[in-house]
Amino acid sequence: MDSTLMPQALTSLAAALTKSLDAFEIYDAAGDPADSVAACNASLQRAATLLTEAGEELEKAQSAIADQGYHPSE
Numbered sequence: 001m002d003s004t005l006m007p008q009a010l011t012s013l014a015a016a017l018t019k020s021l022d023a024f025e026i027y028d029a030a031g032d033p034a035d036s037v038a039a040c041n042a043s044l045q046r047a048a049t050l051l052t053e054a055g056e057e058l059e060k061a062q063s064a065i066a067d068q069g070y071h072p073s074e
Helices: 005-023 033-064
Strands: none
Touching: 005 033
16 A cells, blocks of 8 residues: 555645635635634644654554564464
8 A cells, every 4th residue: 555645635635725715715704714724734734744654654564574474383
């Protein structure tokens, strides 16, 4: 599995949300839509970073035991 897919998807989502502010008449009942998108994008970026780090660690874990096997019972 490609461990870069989810971080890339989150980055694309963040870019699309930013572009949507110019492309659509966005409203936000809680305040300024640009502020909400900025907060969302910051969380998406942090999630992308964590997913990248997790993917790297999972690859290391797999590599650590990649040469293991077992002897079947006779």
